[in-house]
Amino acid sequence: MLELVDLSRRFGRVVALDSVSFSVAEGEMVGFVGPNGAGKTTAMRIALGVLEPDHGEVRWRGKPVDAAMRRRFGYMPEERGLYPKMRVLDQLVYLARLHGLSRTDALMESRRMTEVLGVAGRARDRTDALSLGNQQRVQLAAALVHRPEVLVLDEAFSGLDPVGVDVLSGVLREQAAAGVPVVFSSHQLDLVERLCESVVLIDRGRIVAAGKISHLRAADPRRLVRVEVAGADPSWYGTLAGVRVLDPLPEGAILELSDSTRERDVLDAAQVAGVVRHFSVVRPSLTEIFRKAVQE
Amino acid sequence: MESDRGAFRLVARREFVERARDRSFIVSTAITLLVLVGFILVNAFLGGETRFELGVVGEGSRATARAVEAAAPSLGFAASLETFDSESQANAALRDGSVDAVLVDGRRVLVVSEAPEQLLAVIQVVSARERTARELEAAGLTPEEVERALDAPPLPVQALEPLDEQSEESSVVAFVGVLALYGQLLSYGYWVASGVVEEKASRVVEVLLATIRPKQLLRGKILGIGLLGLCQLLLIGVVGLTVARAAGTLTFPAGALAAVGAVLLWFVLGFFFYSSLFAVAGAIVPRQEDLQTTMTPLTILVLVSFLIGISAVGDPSTTLATVASLLPFSAPLVMPSRMVLGQLSVWQGLLSAGIIVGATFALIPLATRMYSNAVLRTGRVRILDVLRGER
Numbered sequence: 001m002l003e004l005v006d007l008s009r010r011f012g013r014v015v016a017l018d019s020v021s022f023s024v025a026e027g028e029m030v031g032f033v034g035p036n037g038a039g040k041t042t043a044m045r046i047a048l049g050v051l052e053p054d055h056g057e058v059r060w061r062g063k064p065v066d067a068a069m070r071r072r073f074g075y076m077p078e079e080r081g082l083y084p085k086m087r088v089l090d091q092l093v094y095l096a097r098l099h100g101l102s103r104t105d106a107l108m109e110s111r112r113m114t115e116v117l118g119v120a121g122r123a124r125d126r127t128d129a130l131s132l133g134n135q136q137r138v139q140l141a142a143a144l145v146h147r148p149e150v151l152v153l154d155e156a157f158s159g160l161d162p163v164g165v166d167v168l169s170g171v172l173r174e175q176a177a178a179g180v181p182v183v184f185s186s187h188q189l190d191l192v193e194r195l196c197e198s199v200v201l202i203d204r205g206r207i208v209a210a211g212k213i214s215h216l217r218a219a220d221p222r223r224l225v226r227v228e229v230a231g232a233d234p235s236w237y238g239t240l241a242g243v244r245v246l247d248p249l250p251e252g253a254i255l256e257l258s259d260s261t262r263e264r265d266v267l268d269a270a271q272v273a274g275v276v277r278h279f280s281v282v283r284p285s286l287t288e289i290f291r292k293a294v295q296e
Numbered sequence: 297m298e299s300d301r302g303a304f305r306l307v308a309r310r311e312f313v314e315r316a317r318d319r320s321f322i323v324s325t326a327i328t329l330l331v332l333v334g335f336i337l338v339n340a341f342l343g344g345e346t347r348f349e350l351g352v353v354g355e356g357s358r359a360t361a362r363a364v365e366a367a368a369p370s371l372g373f374a375a376s377l378e379t380f381d382s383e384s385q386a387n388a389a390l391r392d393g394s395v396d397a398v399l400v401d402g403r404r405v406l407v408v409s410e411a412p413e414q415l416l417a418v419i420q421v422v423s424a425r426e427r428t429a430r431e432l433e434a435a436g437l438t439p440e441e442v443e444r445a446l447d448a449p450p451l452p453v454q455a456l457e458p459l460d461e462q463s464e465e466s467s468v469v470a471f472v473g474v475l476a477l478y479g480q481l482l483s484y485g486y487w488v489a490s491g492v493v494e495e496k497a498s499r500v501v502e503v504l505l506a507t508i509r510p511k512q513l514l515r516g517k518i519l520g521i522g523l524l525g526l527c528q529l530l531l532i533g534v535v536g537l538t539v540a541r542a543a544g545t546l547t548f549p550a551g552a553l554a555a556v557g558a559v560l561l562w563f564v565l566g567f568f569f570y571s572s573l574f575a576v577a578g579a580i581v582p583r584q585e586d587l588q589t590t591m592t593p594l595t596i597l598v599l600v601s602f603l604i605g606i607s608a609v610g611d612p613s614t615t616l617a618t619v620a621s622l623l624p625f626s627a628p629l630v631m632p633s634r635m636v637l638g639q640l641s642v643w644q645g646l647l648s649a650g651i652i653v654g655a656t657f658a659l660i661p662l663a664t665r666m667y668s669n670a671v672l673r674t675g676r677v678r679i680l681d682v683l684r685g686e687r
Binding site for chain 2: 045048049050051067070071073075077079080081082083084085086090094095097098099142
C-alpha cells in the first residue's frame with residue numbers, strides 16, 4: 001500500500017498542503033481530483049520525492065520511502081518532459097537505467113514499451129520529430145519502462161485524443177490488474193468515474209472527500225432526477241416549486257428536489273410541457289459530488 | 297540496483313555521448329582542426345627561408361657570384377645563380393621578375409628599380425673584398441697574407457636583452473593556448489548553462505528528479521561536459537603538435553608539449569570553477585532566450601581574464617599578471633602563459649592551483665543549493681531567493 005501520511009507543505013505564505021493523508025492499495029486505481037491549485041501536483045511531487053514535505057511522510061509497503069524505493073516508482077509529471085533532441089530509444093534506455101535497470105534489461109524493456117505503445121517505428125528518431133500524440137506515448141513509455149511498483153500520473157489524460165485516452169486507459173487497467181497501485185489526477189471526472197473504484201477529492205490543500213465512488217454517491221443525501229423532454233421550452237421546470245437545476249442537458253436537466261417535492265409532480269409537469277423521452281431517479285455523479293464538496 | 301554513484305555516472309555519460317555525436321559539435325571540431333592545420337601550414341610555407349635569384353653575365357662575374365652564394369646563408373637567406381649569355385637576356389629576366397639582380401662582368405649590378413637590400417649588401421661586401429684582395433696582391437702580398445688581412449674576425453656583439461628563439465616560440469604557443477582556453481571555457485560554460493535550461497524548459501528535469509538528486513544531476517552534467525571539453529582540447533593539441541612537428545615549424549617540441557599540458561590542466565581547473573556558476577545562471581532562467589542576461593557577468597569575467605592573459609603573454613612579470621594568476625576566476629587564463637614563459641616559481645604555481653581548487657570546493661555546495669532551489673521553478677527566479685532557499 002502506498003500511503004501519504006499527514007503531508008503539509010507551504011510555499012512562502014501559501015499553504016499548498018494541509019495535513020493530507022490518503023492511501024492507494026496494491027492493484028487499486030485511485031482518481032485524485034480537485035480544482036486547479038488545490039495541491040494535487042504538490043502532493044504527487046512529494047510522493048515522488050521531487051519536493052520535500054514540511055511535515056509528514058510517504059510510505060510504501062509500510063516503510064518510509066527512500067531514494068532506492070522511489071527509483072521503482074513510475075511518474076508522469078503534469079508538464080510533460082523529455083529531451084527534445086534525444087532519440088526515442090536512447091531516451092527510454094537512459095531513463096530505465098536511471099531507474100536502476102541493467103543495460104541489457106533497459107534496452108529490452110525500452111524496445112518492448114515502444115512496441116506496446118505503437119512507437120517502435122520511430123525509436124531511432126529524435127523525440128522532437130514526433131507528433132505530439134506520439135510524444136505523449138513516449139512519455140507514458142518513460143513512466144512504465146522500468147516496470148514500476150507504483151504508478152503516479154499527474155493530469156494523466158490531458159492533451160490526449162479519444163484514441164490516446166483509450167490506449168492510456170487500457171494500459172492503466174493492465175497495470176492495476178498486475179497489482180500496481182495507480183493514482184492519477186484528472187479534470188475529466190467522467191473518465192475518473194469510469195476507470196476508478198476510488199477517488200480522493202482535494203480542495204485548497206485539504207482532503208474534502210475520499211473513498212469508493214459508489215459509497216460517496218450513496219452517502220450523498222440529495223434526491224436527483226434526470227428528465228429529458230423533446231421539443232419543450234427549458235423554462236418549464238423553472239416554474240416548479242422545490243426544484244433546482246443541477247446540470248442542464250441538451251433536452252432537459254438533472255434536477256435536485258427539495259424534501260417536500262415528489263418525483264411524481266416533476267413527471268406530471270414534464271408531461272404537460274412535452275413528450276417525455278427520459279425520466280429517472282439518479283445518484284449524484286462524481287461531478288456533482290465534486291461541485292458540492294468544493295463549494296462547502 | 298544502481299547506486300547514487302551509478303546515477304551520477306549515467307548522467308555524465310549521457311552528456312558526453314549525446315553532445316559528442318551532435319552534428320554541430322562534430323562540424324565545429326572539424327572546422328577548428330582545419331583552421332589550426334591551415335594556420336600551421338601557411339606559417340610553415342611563409343616562414344620558409346628567403347631566396348633570391350642572382351643573374352650572372354660574363355666570366356668576370358663568376359667568382360664574385362659564387363662568393364655571394366656562399367656568403368648568403370650567414371645573413372639569413374639563400375642565393376641561387378642563373379647564368380645569362382648576354383646582358384639583354386639578363387635584362388629581360390630581370391624585367392619579368394625571374395631574377396632579383398644581375399651582376400655584369402663583376403663590375404656592375406643591374407636592378408629594375410631597386411633590389412632586396414640584403415642581396416645588394418652581400419654583393420657589395422663580396423665585391424669590395426675581392427677588389428681589395430686584388431689590390432693587395434698587386435702590392436706584393438702573398439695570397440695567404442691577403443687572406444689573413446681580410447679575414448679579420450667580426451666584432452663580438454653583446455646583447456643587453458638576448459633574443460631567445462625558444463621564448464619567441466613559447467610566446468606564440470602561449471598566445472594560442474590562451475586563445476584556446478578562452479574559447480573552450482566560454483563555450484563549455486555556455487553548454488552547461490544551456491544544458492540546464494534545456495532540461496528546465498523541456499520539463500524533463502522533473503522526470504529526472506523523480507529518480508535522482510539534483511546534486512547528482514548537476515555534477516554528472518558538469519563532469520560529462522567537462523570531459524568532452526578536455527577530450528576536444530586534447531585532440532586539438534595532439535593534431536596541432538603533430539602537424540607543426542611534421543611541417544617543421546616547431547623548433548622546441550618539449551616546450552610546446554609542456555604548453556599543451558599547461559592548457560589542459562588549466563582548462564580542467566578553470567572549467568570546474570566556472571561550470572557550477574554557469575549552471576546557476578542556467579537554473580534561474582526559464583528559457584534559452586533569457587540565458588544571455590544571467591550569463592553576461594560570467595562572460596565579462598572570462599573576457600577580462602582573457603585580456604589580462606593576452607597581456608601576460610607580452611609581459612608575464614607585471615604586477616597585474618602576478619595578481620591575476622592567483623585569483624581563481626582569472627588564473628586559468630593567466631597562469632598558462634606565465635608557466636609556459638617560465639615566469640613562475642613552483643610555489644606560485646602550487647599556490648594558484650590550490651586557491652582555485654579551494655574556491656571550487658567552496659563554490660560547489662553553494663551552487664548546488666542554488667541550482668536545486670531554482671531548477672524546478674518556472675519563470676525567472678531571483679538570485680537572492682535561491683540563495684536563501686526561500687520558496
